Amino acid sequence: MDFALSPTQRRLRSRIVEFARSSLGADAAGHDRDASFDRAGWDACARFGVLGWALPAEYGGSGFDPLTSIIAFEALAYGCPDNGLVFAVNNHVWACAIYIATQGTDEQKRQFLPGLIDGSVVGAHALTEPAVGSDALSITTTAVRRGDSYVLDGTKCFISNGPVADLFVVFARTDPDAAPHGRLSAFIVPASTPGVTVVRDIPKAGLRATPMGEIRFDRCEVPVRQRLGAEGAGYQIFTSAMEFERGFMFAAQVGSMERILDGAVAYAARRHQFGRPIADFQAVSHPIADMRVRLELARLLLYKVGWLKREGRMALLETAMLKLYASESLVDTALAAMQLHGARGYVADLPVERDVRDALASTIYGGTSEVQRNIIAGLVGLPSARER
Ligand SMILES: Cc1cc2nc3c(=O)[nH]c(=O)nc-3n(C[C@H](O)[C@H](O)[C@H](O)COP(=O)(O)OP(=O)(O)OC[C@H]3O[C@@H](n4cnc5c(N)ncnc54)[C@H](O)[C@@H]3O)c2cc1C
Numbered sequence: 304m305d306f307a308l309s310p311t312q313r314r315l316r317s318r319i320v321e322f323a324r325s326s327l328g329a330d331a332a333g334h335d336r337d338a339s340f341d342r343a344g345w346d347a348c349a350r351f352g353v354l355g356w357a358l359p360a361e362y363g364g365s366g367f368d369p370l371t372s373i374i375a376f377e378a379l380a381y382g383c384p385d386n387g388l389v390f391a392v393n394n395h396v397w398a399c400a401i402y403i404a405t406q407g408t409d410e411q412k413r414q415f416l417p418g419l420i421d422g423s424v425v426g427a428h429a430l431t432e433p434a435v436g437s438d439a440l441s442i443t444t445t446a447v448r449r450g451d452s453y454v455l456d457g458t459k460c461f462i463s464n465g466p467v468a469d470l471f472v473v474f475a476r477t478d479p480d481a482a483p484h485g486r487l488s489a490f491i492v493p494a495s496t497p498g499v500t501v502v503r504d505i506p507k508a509g510l511r512a513t514p515m516g517e518i519r520f521d522r523c524e525v526p527v528r529q530r531l532g533a534e535g536a537g538y539q540i541f542t543s544a545m546e547f548e549r550g551f552m553f554a555a556q557v558g559s560m561e562r563i564l565d566g567a568v569a570y571a572a573r574r575h576q577f578g579r580p581i582a583d584f585q586a587v588s589h590p591i592a593d594m595r596v597r598l599e600l601a602r603l604l605l606y607k608v609g610w611l612k613r614e615g616r617m618a619l620l621e622t623a624m625l626k627l628y629a630s631e632s633l634v635d636t637a638l639a640a641m642q643l644h645g646a647r648g649y650v651a652d653l654p655v656e657r658d659v660r661d662a663l664a665s666t667i668y669g670g671t672s673e674v675q676r677n678i679i680a681g682l683v684g685l686p687s688a689r690e691r
Pocket residue numbers: 394398427428429430431435436437438460461462463464510664667668669670671672673674677688
């Protein structure tokens with residue numbers, strides 16, 4: 304077993320950290336305060352190739368192997384203090400573009416991937432609905448076949464990038480009478496399609512530089528050639544793509560954890576109380592040691608997922624464990640950093656309180672912690688919620 308990065312991966316990591324520190328996140332506080340999308344940061348990411356790292360070279364991407372993609376996205380989050388921008392990018396890649404790259408026809412890839420890779424098209428993923436979250440198989444948005452088209456009707460909510468998106472991957476019911484796993488289909492829907500409306504922006508506690516919206520599909524006609532995969536294959540597509548979302552998107556949590564750890568170490572050495580650095584107090588140094596342990600364990604899970612995907616193997620259990628552990632660890636690390644910064648951690652002068660607000664979302668999106676525990680419990684042989 305070799306845990307070392309290759310020289311090429313090490314060089315790539317340094318180059319990305321340098322890019323992220325020098326070109327991104329200078330006004331992270333402003334974008335957080337105004338809940339505004341950082342279009343300049345997005346364009347800088349696109350120019351640097353970020354949006355295409357994990358996507359095929361023949362459409363303009365870099366075609367990184369899974370482990371290299373993970374290392375790259377981890378480095379981006381480590382170097383960029385704007386978690387909202389990093390989430391917008393990750394959501395675009397792992398919840399939208401990757402669906403087309405892995406499940407799309409050649410025609411769909413030719414039509415949609417170049418824009419998603421060069422950044423001229425912002426992607427989003429539309430599954431959740433006002434009445435349906437964790438129980439994805441129960442969504443009520445319908446797609447009714449009419450000749451060469453499907454007509455989509457329904458409302459999606461909590462859609463990251465939604466208000467600025469140019470393209471949605473949308474899940475809808477094609478056959479209400481089919482067994483639950485054959486009920487759903489996935490569609491590629493440009494935002495310019497008649498009937499697509501952003502109903503409202505949704506304000507939120509953190510990740511405020513990632514716009515979030517409620518999107519309505521009202522008698523929205525989508526050509527059959529924009530269906531992803533076979534009719535009724537939506538749930539299988541979702542489950543296999545979720546391995547990417549839960550695996551690769553959480554590289555960013557690992558990068559953020561390392562950035563928060565570095566900040567905590569520096570502050571504990573710099574801040575003096577009772578005539579010495581607060582790092583001298585075990586009550587301060589031990590939580591920092593715990594941050595380091597969490598970082599290491601999350602990274603081991605992350606790299607194992609990268610290795611499994613590089614080998615072309617399934618990683619349902621490993622991605623659920625990674626998603627659960629990395630998100631809960633990030634919350635614990637961000638809260639511990641806030642505590643050791645005292646009042647400075649709580650007020651908005653430093654990014655510490657923003658990191659806490661941003662971290663809290665990660666135990667919810669991509670399937671809540673409870674849902675990940677259900678998946679893990681199911682995979683160790685316990686009955687799933689649906690079977691009970
Ligand atoms: C920042 C952010 C970004 C998001 N981006 C997107 C996006 O781009 N596209 C999209 O489609 N959705 C998105 N979502 C929505 C997200 O996927 C859902 O919030 C998530 O799936 C949970 O659904 P819910 O919020 O409706 O909660 P519910 O499903 O209503 O759950 C409420 C609570 O009950 C618990 N619960 C539910 N069922 C069970 C069970 N069987 N066992 C144990 N506990 C259970 C949950 O864990 C949770 O604690 C985003 C959410 C957030 C916070």
